[in-house]
Amino acid sequence: MKIHLGVIGADDSMKRILEVAQGYPSLEVHPYIYWDENEVIPLLSEHAHTSDMWLFSGKIPYEIARAWGQLHVPLFYLEHTGFSLYPVLLYLAHEHDISIREISLDTITAEEISKMLHETGIVSEFPREFYSSARTRETLIRHHEELYRQGRVKAVVTCLRSAHLALADKGIPAHHVLSTRFAIERALSDVIQTFEMLHFRDSQIAVQLFEFTSVQPTSATPAEPNRTPTEPESIEGQSRRTESIRTRQVTAAIEGYAKKLQGSVRWMGETEGMILTTRGALADVTEGFRKKASDLEGTTQSRAGLESMSCGIGIGRTVFEAQENATMAMRHARKYRNENWVVVFDNKKIKVFSDKDRTEQQSLSYDYADEGLQNVADIAGLSVSTLSKVTHVLHKLGTDELTANELAQNLQILPRSARRILGTLEKSGFAKVRGEETPFMQGRPRKLYQITLRKQK
Numbered sequence: 075m076k077i078h079l080g081v082i083g084a085d086d087s088m089k090r091i092l093e094v095a096q097g098y099p100s101l102e103v104h105p106y107i108y109w110d111e112n113e114v115i116p117l118l119s120e121h122a123h124t125s126d127m128w129l130f131s132g133k134i135p136y137e138i139a140r141a142w143g144q145l146h147v148p149l150f151y152l153e154h155t156g157f158s159l160y161p162v163l164l165y166l167a168h169e170h171d172i173s174i175r176e177i178s179l180d181t182i183t184a185e186e187i188s189k190m191l192h193e194t195g196i197v198s199e200f201p202r203e204f205y206s207s208a209r210t211r212e213t214l215i216r217h218h219e220e221l222y223r224q225g226r227v228k229a230v231v232t233c234l235r236s237a238h239l240a241l242a243d244k245g246i247p248a249h250h251v252l253s254t255r256f257a258i259e260r261a262l263s264d265v266i267q268t269f270e271m272l273h274f275r276d277s278q279i280a281v282q283l284f285e286f287t288s289v290q291p292t293s294a295t296p297a298e299p300n301r302t303p304t305e306p307e308s309i310e311g312q313s314r315r316t317e318s319i320r321t322r323q324v325t326a327a328i329e330g331y332a333k334k335l336q337g338s339v340r341w342m343g344e345t346e347g348m349i350l351t352t353r354g355a356l357a358d359v360t361e362g363f364r365k366k367a368s369d370l371e372g373t374t375q376s377r378a379g380l381e382s383m384s385c386g387i388g389i390g391r392t393v394f395e396a397q398e399n400a401t402m403a404m405r406h407a408r409k410y411r412n413e414n415w416v417v418v419f420d421n422k423k424i425k426v427f428s429d430k431d432r433t434e435q436q437s438l439s440y441d442y443a444d445e446g447l448q449n450v451a452d453i454a455g456l457s458v459s460t461l462s463k464v465t466h467v468l469h470k471l472g473t474d475e476l477t478a479n480e481l482a483q484n485l486q487i488l489p490r491s492a493r494r495i496l497g498t499l500e501k502s503g504f505a506k507v508r509g510e511e512t513p514f515m516q517g518r519p520r521k522l523y524q525i526t527l528r529k530q531k
Contacts, residue, residue, distance in 0.1 A: 076102045077269045079262075080124060082114060082139070083107065083131030084235030087152070087252055091131065094258040100266060110236050111211055114138045118145065127265055131253070132233055133181065146362050148268050150261050152253035154182050154233045156190030162231050162249050170247075172228050178221045180214050181233035182251070211236050222246050276354025278389055278420060281400040282337075285346040286324065286383040331367060335359060348400070353389050356417075363387070363417050363425050384408065387417040395420065422462055450527050454502035460495060465527055475508060477520040496523050 079101050081091055088105050095103045104124055106117045114135045118128075127148045130136040136151035159182065166172040174196070179187070214237040218230040230248040232238050241248035328347065332339045337351030359367045366385075386404025390396035399418035406424060407416040417425050447465070451458045467484040468474055482492035499505035505523045 075273075076100065077127070077266065078102050078104060078125045079265055080104045080106065080121060080128045081131070082117060082128065082135050084109075084250075086235065086250060087131035090252055090255070091129070091152075091258055094255055095262060097259075098262050098266065101262065108135070109239075111135065111138060115142050118142065126269060129261060129265065134234060146364075148265075148272070150265060152257055152261055154251055154253060155257070156182060156186035156188075157193075158182070158233075158251050158254055158257065159187075159190060159231065162251055166229055166231075166249070170229070176228040178218050178227040178230045179232075180218070180237070211240070215240050218248070219244060219246060276352060276357065278353040278391060279393055279396040280337075280351050280353045280356045281388045281390075281393070281396040282335075282349040282351065282356065283346070283386040283388075283400045283404045284328070284349070284383060285404075334367075348397075350393070356387060360415070360427070364427055366415050366427065385415040387415065389417065389419045391420060422459065447527060450502075450504055454498055454504060456495065456498055461527060464495065464499075464525065468525060474526065475522055475524050477522055479520060496521075499523070499525065499527075 077100055079095075081088065081103055083091060083105070085107050088107050092103060092105060095101055104121065106121060108114055108117060111134060115138065118139060122145060125147070127150065128139065128145060130139065130149070130151040132154060133151050136149060139145055139149060159179075163174060163177075166177065174191075211234060214232060214234055218227075218232065218237070218241055221227045222230060228247070230238075230241055230246055231251060232241070232248060233251045235250055238248045238250040325341075328349075329339055332349045332351070335349060335351040335355045337349045337355065339347055339349050341347040357363060384404070384407040386400050386402070386407045388396045388399030388401070388403055390399055399420070399422075403416040403418040403424070406418075406426065407414045415427050417427075419425070447458050447461045450456075450461055454461075463485055464481065467476065467481060471480070471484075478489055478492040478496055481487075481496065482489045485492065496505055500507065500523065504527055505525050507521050508524045509522045510520060
């Protein structure tokens with residue numbers, strides 16, 4: 075499978091990136107050259123849907139893309155580290171006898187420069203003129219030009235190609251820092267690894283539970299059977315007729331939606347059911363779990379007979395795990411009133427997405443934990459995620475008591491890690507040793523802990 079990688083970069087950087095990318099047959103690179111930072115967003119607007127991921131030749135165009143906020147795929151950029159300076163500094167020292175103390179730099183941090191100087195054994199205070207906070211071409215150009223005109227530097231080294239060209243036009247000796255081949259290779263490897271991880275993630279099982287409210291009667295429906303046109307229709311007949319039409323309409327809408335997800339529907343009642351599909355399919359339809367599926371909104375939803383619909387989506391490595399997470403998500407969907415869609419991911423992260431106001435999508439993401447767990451985490455010094463897992467094990471076992479071995483088996487961690495967690499809870503007052511269990515055959519007695527994960531008074 076080819077990975078479509080969009081690359082935004084300056085001309086000289088692009089040349090090197092394309093040369094290195096030839097050694098990665100799984101990548102299909104779509105290069106887009108810009109000469110001015112104002113061209114970045116128009117390029118992305120035009121080609122946003124052509125690539126699975128995007129790579130930027132520097133941090134500045136990357137930050138522009140992030141601030142734009144319309145790319146919902148992984149973004150990468152080539153870092154300009156102190157080691158990227160070696161070729162330029164060697165050239166300046168060898169050809170022009172200019173030392174690092176006589177140049178003006180930008181973008182690369184003082185920390186990176188210090189690392190480089192330490193590696194080379196150069197003992198020197200870094201020039202005060204070093205500039206690392208600029209993020210616009212005009213600011214960079216003005217900064218470098220002032221230093222050069224004042225005679226404080228003999229040359230300029232910049233990480234921004236547009237600044238390099240503008241300074242050269244002014245007759246100022248300027249040099250552009252390019253990312254090393256090693257940095258490009260590392261970035262391309264990260265792209266491939268991320269794609270493989272996402273491809274595996276997209277294959278995870280997804281369960282979508284749904285429930286909807288009743289609808290208004292529909293007038294254009296079949297009449298009661300065995301009733302002549304002159305006889306009035308009974309209230310019972312009207313109710314049966316409305317229920318029948320509603321069921322057919324809702325069934326068609328839900329099954330059409332499931333077909334788009336390449337999933338299957340299982341009805342669990344008159345107004346509720348479950349769809350089994352994959353994470354990738356749901357992410358595509360909901361635009362990365364940000365918007366409710368358009369097939370079940372607006373006029374289409376009204377025609378289908380759905381006044382309101384709430385959904386709980388669960389992601390998991392197994393059907394059982396996905397169903398558990400979907401049930402948890404549905405509880406949260408009910409908590410946040412009708413028409414909310416909630417997803418619980420395999421790492422117990424929760425995301426709520428609602429479109430009550432369709433002009434402004436709103437989204438909420440948080441860890442699965444009640445307010446009490448955050449208080450316990452603060453006191454005990456354990457993470458909310460760890461406490462959530464302990465709570466889940468207790469709920470699963472239907473008890474408030476467990477041993478370190480039971481916790482280790484259920485969380486798939488080492489027994490010593492489980493003993494550490496329980497010991498920490500005991501020291502913090504959230505667990506008590508209630509006794510000991512002696513193994514049937516051999517081994518030392520196992521402490522039985524009673525867990526109480528609630529806020530201390």
